[in-house]
Amino acid sequence: MVSSGDTIAAIATAPGRGAVGILRISGPATAHIATRILGCLPTPRVATLRPFSDLNHRLLDHGIALFFAGPASYTGEDLLELQAHGGPAIMRGLLAAAYDAGARPARPGEFTQRAFLNGKIDLLQAESVATLIETASAQAASAAARACAGDFSTAVTSINDALKTLWAMLEASIDFAEETSVQTGPIEQAFGNLRHQLSDLLRDARAGARLNQGLDVAIVGRPNSGKSTLLNRLCRDDRAIVTDIPGTTRDVLSVDVDLSGLALRVHDTAGLRETADPIEQEGLRRARALLKRCDILLYVVALDDADQTEPAEVAAARELGLPVLTVANKRDLLATQPAETPPKDKVFISALTGEGLATLEQALLDLAGGREILDAPFVARARHIEALERASAQLTQAQLENADGAPELACEGLRLASRALEEMTGAYTTEDLLGDIFSRFCIGK
Ligand SMILES: Nc1nc2c(ncn2[C@@H]2O[C@H](COP(=O)(O)OP(=O)(O)OP(=O)(O)O)[C@@H](O)[C@H]2O)c(=O)[nH]1
Numbered sequence: 175m176v177s178s179g180d181t182i183a184a185i186a187t188a189p190g191r192g193a194v195g196i197l198r199i200s201g202p203a204t205a206h207i208a209t210r211i212l213g214c215l216p217t218p219r220v221a222t223l224r225p226f227s228d229l230n231h232r233l234l235d236h237g238i239a240l241f242f243a244g245p246a247s248y249t250g251e252d253l254l255e256l257q258a259h260g261g262p263a264i265m266r267g268l269l270a271a272a273y274d275a276g277a278r279p280a281r282p283g284e285f286t287q288r289a290f291l292n293g294k295i296d297l298l299q300a301e302s303v304a305t306l307i308e309t310a311s312a313q314a315a316s317a318a319a320r321a322c323a324g325d326f327s328t329a330v331t332s333i334n335d336a337l338k339t340l341w342a343m344l345e346a347s348i349d350f351a352e353e354t355s356v357q358t359g360p361i362e363q364a365f366g367n368l369r370h371q372l373s374d375l376l377r378d379a380r381a382g383a384r385l386n387q388g389l390d391v392a393i394v395g396r397p398n399s400g401k402s403t404l405l406n407r408l409c410r411d412d413r414a415i416v417t418d419i420p421g422t423t424r425d426v427l428s429v430d431v432d433l434s435g436l437a438l439r440v441h442d443t444a445g446l447r448e449t450a451d452p453i454e455q456e457g458l459r460r461a462r463a464l465l466k467r468c469d470i471l472l473y474v475v476a477l478d479d480a481d482q483t484e485p486a487e488v489a490a491a492r493e494l495g496l497p498v499l500t501v502a503n504k505r506d507l508l509a510t511q512p513a514e515t516p517p518k519d520k521v522f523i524s525a526l527t528g529e530g531l532a533t534l535e536q537a538l539l540d541l542a543g544g545r546e547i548l549d550a551p552f553v554a555r556a557r558h559i560e561a562l563e564r565a566s567a568q569l570t571q572a573q574l575e576n577a578d579g580a581p582e583l584a585c586e587g588l589r590l591a592s593r594a595l596e597e598m599t600g601a602y603t604t605e606d607l608l609g610d611i612f613s614r615f616c617i618g619k
């Protein structure tokens with residue numbers, strides 16, 4: 175067990191008043207501190223009702239004490255949880271008593287960091303603890319809970335094991351090349367299987383990252399096409415100013431929208447047109463900058479607009495492969511229904527009356543790959559995608575090198591691919607990476 179030698183304490187419940195407040199203490203002095211505050215050391219893993227007192231024997235509260243003897247605890251060390259009445263004065267008093275008895279304040283995420291350092295969980299599990307706490311979406315929370323339970327880690331570790339087996343086969347083929355005729359079939363097959371598994375995992379991880387981070391949706395189109403009206407419809411709130419004056423919106427207005435469990439950030443933008451107005455020009459600059467970093471475009475075109483040509487910005491976004499959903503708006507102004515059956519990337523709506531909104535939302539969900547994202551088996555982060563992409567590129571390269579008769583180079587490629595996977599689980603890691611990950615946690619976790 176890795177123990178940092180000192181004992182940490184923090185309030186684990188959210189600040190403010192609550193029915194119950196929890197103080198957590200972890201480290202070698204935990205049993206001593208427990209005895210000072212409780213008058214005795216509770217039997218491990220048994221909820222015990224005790225008076226809580228400070229070191230001057232002043233009663234602070236009565237509550238439940240739970241003692242976990244290391245290594246059978248969250249952190250892998252001796253750990254005490256005190257459940258008191260959740261008043262700020264009580265919790266401050268308990269924390270001060272813990273400090274007086276020898277604990278020091280815990281840094282953000284330090285309990286989970288200790289759990290990682292003591293081998294209770296790996297890095298992927300630790301990161302998903304933070305995601306589970308942060309996320310507002312039920313789907314993402316469930317996927318984060320599966321990652322906490324180790325689903326993502328198991329998938330990564332099993333690929334890494336297969337990779338190492340292949341590496342050993344290749345090494346053997348080098349060592350014994352002159353003695354036996356090397357069987358290339360099984361090696362090629364192992365390369366094929368691994369690439370297949372890695373690409374499946376990358377697909378799942380990309381979906382998991384999207385579920386975790388949500389998607390940015392930009393609403394663009396010519397002035398007065400009804401973009402701001404559409405934003406208000408999508409968020410079911412009167413957020414953006416709507417007038418019949420072209421050029422009403424200047425700033426980018428961003429609103430969170432929950433689309434059947436998928437977290438969207440929808441951005442309303444200034445209408446695309448040539449203008450001499452410096453304020454509007456700045457609005458257009460911001461709109462164009464947004465186009466470079468969004469995931470999906472809603473291109474709004476008013477059916478009564480004489481100019482139906484697609485703005486250059488939208489055409490350029492299509493060129494770059496950005497998914498575009500064309501929203502033909504103001505359908506209520508048409509005397510008859512549109513004759514054409516729209517393709518799947520076009521919908522007819524009236525943002526004013528709300529007609530066609532459900533169709534638009536379904537089309538948006540489909541275009542975003544919403545089903546796959548919502549079904550993601552676990553949550554992931556950009557760092558995981560980057561590592562999986564690196565592992566995948568190394569594996570592809572190694573297969574080519576092996577086919578070219580350079581198994582030594584292929585072995586080096588497999589070593590680097592394995593290193594990338596071990597960076598994910600934390601089997602291989604650096605101080606900087608750990609500092610970066612755990613500093614984002616809340617205190618007490
Ligand atoms: N009849 C009808 N009018 C609409 C519809 N959608 C928007 N409008 C009207 O069109 C005008 C412009 O609407 P906005 O939502 O402000 O348009 P915009 O695209 O945000 O305009 P800018 O911010 O100037 O670029 C307003 O008078 C709206 O009431 C619609 O579906 N039907």
Ligand SMILES: [Mg+2]
Nearest residue numbers: 401402422423
């Ligand atoms: Mg507007």
